[in-house]
Amino acid sequence: MSTGPAGAAVGDRLGRLFGIGVGPGDPELITLKAARLIGAADVVAYHAGRGKASNARRIAADLIPAGAVEEVLEYPVTTGLTDHPGGYAGAIADFYDRAAQRLAEHLAAGRDVVLLAEGDPLFYGSFMYMHDKLSGRFVTEIVPGIPAFAAATAAAATPLVRQTDVLTVLPGTLPEPELARRLADTDGAIIMKLGRNFPAVRRALAAAGRLDGAVYVERASTAAELHHPVRDVDPESVPYFSLIVVPGDSQHDDPFGRRPPPLGDTAIHGVGAGGELHVVGLGPGPDDWLTAEARRVLAEVDHVVGYAPYVDRVPQRAGLTRHCSGNTVEVDRARLALDLACSGERVAVVSGGDAGVFGMASAVFEAAEDPQYSRIDVRVVPGVSAVQAVAARAGAPIGADFAVMSLSDRLKPWDVICRRLEAVAAADLVLAVYNPASRSRTRQVADARDVLLRHRDPATPVIVGRDVGRAEESLTITTLAELDCDSVDMKCLLIVGASGTRVTDSGRVWSPRFVRS
Secondary structure, three states: EOOOOOOOOOOOOOOOOEEEEOOOOOOOOHHHHHHHHOOOEEEEEEOOOOOOOOHHHHHHHOOOOOOOEEEEEEEOOOOOOOOOOHHHHHHHHHHHHHHHHHHHHHHHHHOOOEEEOOOOOOOOOHHHHHHHHHOOOOOEEOOOOOOOOHHHHHHHHOOOOOOOOOOOEEEEOHHHHHHHHHHHOEEEEEEOOHHHEEEEEEEHHHOOOOOOEEEEEEEEOOOOOOEEEHHHOHHHOOOOEEEEOOOOHHHHOOOOOOOOOOOOOOOOOOOOOOEEEEEEOEOOOOOHOOOOOHHHHHOOEEEEEEEHHOOOOOOOOOOOOOEEOOOOOOHHHHHHHHHHHHHHOEEEEEOOOOOOOOOHHHEEEEEEEHHHHEEEEEEOOOOOOOHHHHHHHHHHOOOOOOOEEHHHHOOOHHHHHHHHHHHEEEEEOOOEOOOOOOOOOOOOOHHHHHHOOOOOOOOOOEEEEEOOOOOOOEEEEEEOOOOOOHHHOEEEEEOOOOOOOEEOOOOOOOOOOOOOO
């Protein structure tokens, strides 16, 4: 693949930059094209650790022409410790700037530069940073190489994925809970960047039920190649040039990897056994808003069922199977959970906020009306609701009588929503608004505001809470007349004050408990 500025082409006085993948280690795995370009290069560049020989150069050593200039791009640090004022990130950024400048001088002088990259140039490689800095100024061509994980699966003779299996490539530097979650949610996986991260990676594999069948491969395709079951590896012996292969087949065979029937499948429908199903409210987002009861239930169940972003919030552990689905199949999701409960499994359906407030609890009870589920005991575990979270951030706007409505017309017609808005407004109740807008519903907020303005003062306080409880949280205090409807989306919850709702000088909103006649 070639990229470059307009007008730059082979034969111009500017040199060309080639990003060459030299494969995982065996020189015989270098492609014919890569070998040809290396042999014709004016300049051969490669990265190296401080005080270490370049592995990329070792692989391509026999191909480098005798007259080529060699540029060793030596990393300035080997760990995160540095005296650079910008820390490790600052030191590395400066290094890439200097390296790019050195290569640019050769290119500007008309010399072709081959930059060697272990594995593939665009797969966790340093070439990418040179490409970012130089491809806009010089013609650049990228030659793919065999990535290390392809050599590792061949070395271990381990089928990685087949048919509709999903493959996920994961860095071992991910936080342990996140790594465990992702391992539980995929079929085949490759885990790279091991080294000192290996103990945490091994724990994550165990928590995800994927330790059995996982294969550790070290220095794939070289004379020093090793491969063992992950559970047999000494953590103290793991180098950086190693990875773990988690076959997709292990998800099928592992006792913790049991796969349920798809949503709506009736393979175990109507077993009729007694059982228990929990519907758990996870709160609006932060872990410290999860109740102790919810935490206990989630630690005891075998299966968690829910909308994918909510399931993602449940820590992965050994013995837990996760069942994620989209956002508009609530009843099918509930039937799946009930089927699992019928078969004797311990199951929790998870929902954001409080499961009983526009959440999964009502969908579960709707599905459970089917007589075949009559012996399933559905128990709802309460959670902090989004309206409580937004109200607390704002002050005490729901300290008096209030109503809660959803503007979504997916399950009820818009004329019903309008009649209810009229009734709430006429009754002078504080109003909390869920699901105010979406990609396909862009007019409802403005239409609802127009309905409310028939009964409310334009200066009525309005709170717009966005992503409350999360890192990107924002809270806006405005008025009904000045509400920016275009800025409201599904991440928002609105609280519209009543006639008595007040805003303090410091911007806190509260509604008095008393009403004067």
